[in-house]
Amino acid sequence: xxxxxxxxxxxxxxxxxxxxxxxxxxxxxxxxxxxxxxxxxxxxxxxxxxxxxxxxxxxxxxxxxxxxxxxxxxxxxxxxxxxxxxxxxxxxxxxxxxxxxxxxxx
Amino acid sequence: xxxxxxxxxxxxxxxxxxxxxxxxxxxxxxxxxxxxxxxxxxxxxxxxxxxxxxxxxxxxxxxxxxxxxxxxxxxxxxxxxxxxxxxxxxxxxxxxxxxxxxxxxxxxxxxxxxxxx
Numbered sequence: 001x002x003x004x005x006x007x008x009x010x011x012x013x014x015x016x017x018x019x020x021x022x023x024x025x026x027x028x029x030x031x032x033x034x035x036x037x038x039x040x041x042x043x044x045x046x047x048x049x050x051x052x053x054x055x056x057x058x059x060x061x062x063x064x065x066x067x068x069x070x071x072x073x074x075x076x077x078x079x080x081x082x083x084x085x086x087x088x089x090x091x092x093x094x095x096x097x098x099x100x101x102x103x104x105x106x
Numbered sequence: 107x108x109x110x111x112x113x114x115x116x117x118x119x120x121x122x123x124x125x126x127x128x129x130x131x132x133x134x135x136x137x138x139x140x141x142x143x144x145x146x147x148x149x150x151x152x153x154x155x156x157x158x159x160x161x162x163x164x165x166x167x168x169x170x171x172x173x174x175x176x177x178x179x180x181x182x183x184x185x186x187x188x189x190x191x192x193x194x195x196x197x198x199x200x201x202x203x204x205x206x207x208x209x210x211x212x213x214x215x216x217x218x219x220x221x222x223x
Contacts, residue, residue: 032208034209034210036210041215042215043110043201043213043214043215043216044151044201044203044210044213045213046209046210046211046212049207049209049211055211087150087151089151089209089210091207091208091209094156094165094208095153095165095167095168096141096153096156096208097153098150098151098152098153099150100150101150101151
């Protein structure tokens with residue numbers, strides 16, 4: 001199984017800050033990686049797929065990069081509505097696996 | 107509105123069974139693979155099972171193989187998860203998700219399953 005290691009587990013930031021979250025795969029997954037946002041009481045939301053493709057409707061302040069085993073999600077200028085938990089997920093092969101999550105908080 | 111709505115969760119004793127349902131609205135259900143994902147409150151997400159558009163290909167996480175069965179009814183725009191021989195480790199919020207190319211682009215809010223004596 002491919003293990004996904006996400007860091008940091010939490011980050012404190014302010015509105016306007018640039019935030020970067022890292023996800024590492026235990027083996028190469030090419031660009032088969034997605035990023036999700038989850039807020040309490042809400043369904044997760046797909047932000048990025050294919051490592052760097054912005055899902056329709058997602059603000060352009062979100063971006064993804066990387067390939068192989070190391071990936072990053074960047075929020076260029078944190079907005080109040082961005083305080084949430086972010087997960088990565090590898091889509092290379094079954095079993096599909098997720099990172100442990102990063103909570104972005106004030 | 108495009109949405110997924112789960113139901114069927116509840117409290118069940120260890121060794122018991124539950125059948126979860128997920129109804130899809132406002133999209134062509136039979137065009138998509140579908141998935142069940144679970145999350146223990148306060149912990150990470152775990153992929154559980156995925157089914158192809160016709161219900162012919164099914165994939166499961168090892169921990170549920172032989173106990174859970176994923177199925178679908180494309181006429182009723184519905185996805186199911188039959189869960190047998192439940193253990194306390196199966197307690198979680200179970201969400202269904204639409205799965206183009208093994209990503210999840212639409213999620214339901216989930217239904218809580220509690221396995222406890």
